[in-house]
Amino acid sequence: MLEEKNDNLQNADGENKQELSHETTEIQPVVEEILEVKDKAEPIAEEVTEEVTKEVVAENTTSNAAMDEIDNSNAEESEDDTIKDRHEIPVLDYDSMSMEALTEELEKLVSNEKVMAIKDHVEEIRKAFMSHFHDLLEEKREQYSEQNEGNTEGFEYHSTIKNKFDDIFDDYRAKKSKHYNQLQSNLKNNFEVRNTIIDDLKNLIESTDDSIGDMFKKMNEIRERWNNAGSIPRDKYNILWNNYHFHVERFYDLIHLDKEARDQDFKNNLEQKQQLIVRAKDLLAEPDVMKAFRELQQLHRVWKEEVGPVDREHREIVWNEFSEITKQMHDKREALNANAHVRELEHFEAKQKIIESINALSTEAISGHKGWQNQMKKMEALRETFFKAGKVPSELNEETWAKFKTAVREFNKNKNAFYKEIKHDQQDNLNKKLALVEKAKSLKDSEDFKVTTPIMKQIQDEWKKIGHVPRKHSDSVWKDFKSACNAYFDRLHKVQNEENKEEIESYENKKNFLDEIKSFELVGEHKKDLDAIKANIEKWKSFGRVPFNKRHIEGKFNKILDALFEKLSLSKKDTELMKFDNRLEHLAENDDNRALEKESYFLRKRIDEVQSEILQLENNIQFITSSSKKGENPFIKEVHKNIDKHKEDLKIWKEKLSRLNQL
Missing domain, CATH: 1.20.58 (Methane Monooxygenase Hydroxylase; Chain G, domain 1)
Structure with missing residues (x-):
């Protein structure tokens, strides 16, 4: 950047004034003023100018891609210091995150970080969120189409998470707009302040009243003010910086008259640049390459903007050493980027395989609802895997996403075709169920329970065998059928409860008798004991039938009989036949x-x-x-x-x- 300025100095005799570049035209009056001073200066001033020029040329002639990249970054950051913070905020794999997670991440960034520091983050989050949302919107539209026989007119979908995301994004845009307005005002003010500092520097150079010591003191104050003056517009950065350093070098021309002061300043500058070199070497061992690169960028800013020139003996040595460290750091950064690109290519290959799996899923022949439900689960798993597979190279991102969307659409197309086909079957099922509803309604008030009950049970069995009906009719048709069946069976149970009063009374009698017979004892006379057992059996039978759900009491009575028969020492045949006769009579009484x-x-x-x-x-x-x-x-x-x-x-x-x- 200083080469143009030095070329202009070398052409100061006026022979090539028309060749001044556009960037230096703003300081042309200053150059002409200096030329007048220079013509009157001692020959030693020419020597100093030559030395300063050689140092600047030496530094610029060794510039390469690494230095150019740092210069461009520093020019950009000079406009807004918040840009530096952007790289310190981790960039997540936003494509693999859900809409809820993306909204949460956006809210955290907007609430806690500067707007310029998260500019790129917010844009990537917005792209990922809108991709997910459009995918979800398409699914909801397809579902609406399925439910409305292919018609999507009147489709609407309102998402709570989308509303929340929009509110946070609007807040971010408002903050960014406010920031830009404030930034423009600050940049304008800072630019005026820096121009004032340059004017003060010019006045210092032209002053004839100050001693060398006073001039150094004022120069240090000017440097301090310059370093604290704040950001300026990016397009003004190089012009203003060249203008400032041009006058700084004028100052060195003048103080060259005091060789001791000049040598001391050169020595201080050398020590500062050597310290910068030591720190730069330490950065080569920093495991976080991006962090090291950002700090090296700041070292370059200090080297270029804050530290003055050194003597001829050391200037090329220190600059070459600093430049070599920069090249090594640049190589490490390029290697890191290359590795990241390799990983992104691996993610690309993984996503291509997932897309192939989705395409294969779409071509499988599926005939039933259960089969399609399994296919949909597989599809959802593949989608989740796709989103979690990681970033792909930016130049392949749109292509990959387009292929993924096409594969998903094809799967949904085949799925929808299947469900449209079974809709006809569901309509037939609906007609069958509606016919059963009408039949149940016609029988629900019947008084002939003996004839109607089997028919109602048959209707219920037929209902179970009929398949699915359209979802929008499912609840209503079931409600009507259930209502008709419940009305009939509620009446039936009420009548049966009236008829079961005698059976309940019989149960209570048998229950009480069971407690009595537990204490029955044989007297030891075979015929008398046998007659007593038979009498107990006849009494038990006289109580009649018990309710169906109380028949377990018969088993308890039979166990007591078994114990009595064993004590009675009857023949096996007689015992078995007596117990069997009792069982038969019980079954006969219950018409079972x-x-x-x-x-x-x-x-x-x-x-x-x-x-x-x-x-x-x-x-x-x-x-x-x-x-x-x-x-x-x-x-x-x-x-x-x-x-x-x-x-x-x-x-x-x-x-x-x-x-x-x-x-």
Whole structure:
């Protein structure tokens, strides 16, 4: 930046004044004024000017991409210091975050950070949020279309989280607008202040009343004011900076007349630049490369704007050393960016595979509602994975997002086609259910419960077998059907409760009698005890039937009988038949035809099993050869004994079946 200024000095004889660049035209009057002073100055001033020029040229001729990048950043930051803070705020993977998380992150940034520091963050958050919201809006529109037979006219969707996001974003825009207005005012004022400082510097140079010591003191004050003057418009930065340093170098030209003071100043500047070099070397070991780069950027600002020149012996050495450190830091930063790009490419490949999986999901042949529900779960899982896969290179972002949206739309298209097809089936189901509703309504007031009850139960069974109906009719048709069925069965239960009064009374009697018979004791005379047991059985029967849900009391009575029969020492056949007769009478009293059929089936099955066991034992015994005398084999005796037992059991089972058949 100083090369143009130095070229202008070298052409100060007026031969090439027309070649001054646009950036230096604003200081042209100053240049001409200096030329007049220079013509009258001692030859030693030319030597100093040459030295200063050589240092500036040496520093600028070694500039490269690293230095250019830092210069551009410093020029931008000179306009607004809050830009420096932007890089210290972590940039999250906003694409993988939900709408709720994005809103929360935006609110945190807007509430706690400067608006210029979060400018890029807010823009990325807004893009991610709107992408998610448009995706959600499309899904809601498709659902609306499904429910309205393809018609989307009148579709509206209001999102609470969208309203909250908009409110926070509006707050951010208001703060940013206020900041820009204040910034422009401050920049304008700061620019005027810096111009005043330059005027004061010019006056200092032209003063003839001050001693060298006073001039140094005033120069230090001017430097302090310059460093604290604040930001200026970006487009004015280079021009104003060149103007200021041009007059700073004029000051060095004048103080060159005092060689001792000049050498001391050169020495101080060298020490400061060496300290900057030491700190820059330390930054090369900083693990956070971006943090180190930002601090190096500040070191460059100090080197360029705050520290003056050094003597000829050291100027090229220190600058080359500082420049080399900058190049190394630049290389580390480029390597970091390259690694980040590699990771972004990996994210890109991962997202491409997810898109392929979604496309494959869309082509699978699915025929049922359950199958599509599973497909939708898989689809949702793939979407979540896509959003969490990380950032892709910016140049591939739009392409990736477009492919993802296309794949999702294709899946939704196939899903919607399926549900549109089953809508016809649902309409048929609705018609069937409406017919059952009308039938139930026509029977709900019937008084012929014996005929109507089976019909109503059949209607309910048919209802269960009918599939889904359109969602918008589901609740109403079920409500009508349930109302008709409840009206009928409530009346039926009321009538049955009236009829069950006798059964309830019978239950209470049997319950009381059960407590009495528990204390019954046999007297030890077989016939007398048997007659007493039979009398208790007859009394129990005389109480009549009990309610269906109270029939467990019969089992309790039978257990007491079993215990009495065991004490009575009846034959097994008599005991079994007496208990069986009691059971049959109980089933007959309750008109439990189904239970009787089950009992008959059980008896026939048991007879077949016993006959098979007898036949098997008789067949087995024919193959047994006795090594002892005939009839003395203990195993054969045991088999014969077992056969006799089974034959006795067979007689009992047949007798039971005979009595059941007679009933």
